[in-house]
Amino acid sequence: MGVHDGHRKRRREQFVRLWQTLVQLNRQGEETDSRLPALRREQGVHFTVVCGENAASDGLLPAQADNIFSAGADVITMGNHTWDKRQIVKYMEACPYLIRPANYTARAPGRGWGVFDGPQGLRVRVVNLIGRVEMNPNFDNPFTKMDEILKEEGADLTLVDFHAEATSEKGAMAWYLDGRAQALWGTHTHVPTADCQVLPQGLGFVTDLGLTGPYQSVIGVKPEQAINRFLGGLPQRFEPAPGPCRMGAVLFDIDTRAKRCVSVQRVDICEEGRQ
Numbered sequence: 001m002g003v004h005d006g007h008r009k010r011r012r013e014q015f016v017r018l019w020q021t022l023v024q025l026n027r028q029g030e031e032t033d034s035r036l037p038a039l040r041r042e043q044g045v046h047f048t049v050v051c052g053e054n055a056a057s058d059g060l061l062p063a064q065a066d067n068i069f070s071a072g073a074d075v076i077t078m079g080n081h082t083w084d085k086r087q088i089v090k091y092m093e094a095c096p097y098l099i100r101p102a103n104y105t106a107r108a109p110g111r112g113w114g115v116f117d118g119p120q121g122l123r124v125r126v127v128n129l130i131g132r133v134e135m136n137p138n139f140d141n142p143f144t145k146m147d148e149i150l151k152e153e154g155a156d157l158t159l160v161d162f163h164a165e166a167t168s169e170k171g172a173m174a175w176y177l178d179g180r181a182q183a184l185w186g187t188h189t190h191v192p193t194a195d196c197q198v199l200p201q202g203l204g205f206v207t208d209l210g211l212t213g214p215y216q217s218v219i220g221v222k223p224e225q226a227i228n229r230f231l232g233g234l235p236q237r238f239e240p241a242p243g244p245c246r247m248g249a250v251l252f253d254i255d256t257r258a259k260r261c262v263s264v265q266r267v268d269i270c271e272e273g274r275q
């Protein structure tokens with residue numbers, strides 16, 4: 001074995017690659033299911049978290065959760081649409097790999113986080129949080145909830161999906177957790193942000209993954225319906241826009257010995273090669 005071979009081997013053992021993507025709307029859920037396995041192989045991904053709260057437009061159905069897991073998701077997170085499809089409640093209570101925001105009140109069913117088997121025998125903690133700015137103010141404080149969760153031992157790495165509207169709330173959470181978690185990504189706005197970065201203490205951060213869905217749209221829905229709402233027209237049931245889809249995803253490379261993220265990069269993939 002040459003010097004470079006040994007170096008490459010060490011690198012493989014020391015680094016894990018995490019991938020997060022957001023599923024948005026019916027047909028894009030199918031898109032994710034069909035593309036995820038090959039993408040995981042191509043990118044050398046070790047652990048995948050998918051936000052599934054919009055797979056059924058609003059909410060997630062049990063069959064869709066099955067499909068997302070079959071496609072290679074290790075964990076599915078949710079958000080403000082967690083309960084829109086009530087069929088998911090029983091599924092969630094039985095399946096620890098499907099989590100909902102941890103700072104829901106104690107009366108909510110399901111789990112807000114878990115510690116899961118990762119690559120190389122690593123124990124990977126995944127936490128789902130929801131913001132309060134421009135959202136439901138009755139949620140528990142996500143910052144102090146995270147302090148509580150981090151007191152629990154037994155995890156080698158901690159990854160956080162912060163489902164929130166405000167860029168400021170997501171950024172503040174990232175800096176609050178820098179040095180205590182390895183990756184934090186935002187979801188909910190459906191608009192990808194260009195601020196991938198590693199914070200000083202080694203937390204990889206992006207403000208929002210963006211949607212996996214039709215990007216020639218207003219956050220995934222038909223533009224004319226969004227315009228109608230802002231013009232004050234009669235309320236309509238939102239429908240997914242037609243047109244090509246883009247999968248919004250971000251890769252985090254983590255040095256598992258130093259417990260630091262070393263790289264964060266977008267890997268958005270467009271249908272038909274269009275940007």
Ligand SMILES: [Fe+2]
Pocket residue numbers: 053079080081163187188189
């Ligand atoms: Fe949401």
